[in-house]
Amino acid sequence: MATEELIGRVLASSEEPFTSVIDAVQGLLDDSTIDASAPPIGVAEAAKLVGLSPHTLRYYEQQGLVRPARNASGYREFTAFDLRRLVFLARMRLSGMTIHDLKRYISLVDQGASTIPERRRIMFDQRDRIKRQLRELTLALETTEYKIRAYDGHPEG
Amino acid sequence: MATEELIGRVLASSEEPFTSVIDAVQGLLDDSTIDASAPPIGVAEAAKLVGLSPHTLRYYEQQGLVRPARNASGYREFTAFDLRRLVFLARMRLSGMTIHDLKRYISLVDQGASTIPERRRIMFDQRDRIKRQLRELTLALETTEYKIRAYDGHPEG
DNA sequence: GTAAAGATTCGAGTGCGCTCGAACGCAAGG
DNA sequence: CCTTGCGTTCGAGCGCACTCGAATCTTTAC
Incomplete structure (x- = not known):
């Protein structure tokens, strides 16, 4: 389908630098950006990475949309798998x-x-x-x- | 700016027929579609034209966003001016x-x-x-x- | 004349997606 | 040891944009 290429050109024609929330998601576009063998990260760092608030990440877990593991003291540990899921969720939410x-x-x-x-x-x-x-x-x-x-x-x- | 042409091509590449709400707004894109000398219309017809509900039109008036005239019995009468305003409002709302x-x-x-x-x-x-x-x-x-x-x-x- | 359809106002209610506050637990630095 | 700061859960609250219900009036069709 030709749609992707055309939209790619539309994007390329935007002269402003990327700003705000979308930047984080943009950075995670391809899986190569998320190192699958990297150690899991906490809720604050994960939130920053995907451009959502820690509150929202907890809310998504409560809704059953992600299931990060927990460390010995009950803290959430987001793996590359969880982060990819979160990026997906963020994009679907942003698209309504x-x-x-x-x-x-x-x-x-x-x-x-x-x-x-x-x-x-x-x-x-x-x-x-x-x-x-x-x-x-x-x-x-x-x-x-x-x-x-x-x-x-x-x-x- | 080149953005418009490119997006135009993206749109042209959509193979599906236009559906739902956007159709109405689409139909009113240019002012030529709204006959400035046409008689004013009621709330139901106006709502259908711009793709909003009568409830929403009344709500917008209450918020001071449109000010349709009233006929002898208090019914709203939307002129071409009001309709253009509504189309503008609808598009701005749809874009967030x-x-x-x-x-x-x-x-x-x-x-x-x-x-x-x-x-x-x-x-x-x-x-x-x-x-x-x-x-x-x-x-x-x-x-x-x-x-x-x-x-x-x-x-x- | 009368019934149905559609208009009016008003305030209250709904649904969505967060967002926050309170009360508490754990970890690192001085 | 103690403070600072981030983590936890829980339920409640919020902001937005409608959306609806009730009571009432008008227009149209028979």
Whole structure:
């Protein structure tokens, strides 16, 4: 599908440096960035890495979306596996998937390979939602840039 | 700026027909679609046109975001002006601008041309937010399509 | 004339996703 | 030993944007 390349070009055309939350997630895009043999990290460091708050990480665990191990004194230990899961969750949340639907999806993951057809369907729907959002956002961008041009004295109409 | 053309191509590459809420807003993209000399319409029809619920339109009026006239029996009458305002509001909402910020913006509009510099600043910030969201959404799309490929037997990795 | 459909206002309720506060436990530095 | 600071759990609270229910009025169709 050609969509990826085109969007890649759109991204490349953004002249501003990446800022805020997305940076962290961006840094974890490919698994190579997460060293699978690295020692597990605490909740604060994990939160910083994935761009969420420690509170939110605990909340996600409480909802059954991640299951970090605990050390001898009960502290959470996030492994590379957990971090990859968190990055996935963060991206799905940012694209509008609800906690409810993520719980459903993760529970399917927990049930093993037999649930792959349903997981695939969920990802299909998610893809459609994201594409719709891209269209909506693009309209909003056009509207916004139109206003800016107008406020700048609409040199070209 | 090259961004618009590129995003246009991304949009053109979407093979699915447009569905749901965005359709209505899409239909109203350019002002030519709204006949300025057309008679005003009621709340139900206006809601359908802009893709919001009648409840939401009343809520927006209550928040001071639109001010449709009333007929002899107190029914709202949305003019082309009101509809354009609603389309603007719908797009800003869909791109994540809050009601709070929209109230601020509209109150500046009400105060006249002297507030243009601040309105321009608001639209600048909004544009940056939208571009960030486009990047986030694109990452989510990549992740989603990666999952789909994996579930389809990851033929290319 | 009367019933159904759709409009009005008002305040209250809902759902989502955090976010926080309180009370407490553990680890490292001086 | 003691403080400082991050960790824990739990339940409650919050902010946002609707969304709804109830009581009432208007318009339309028969």
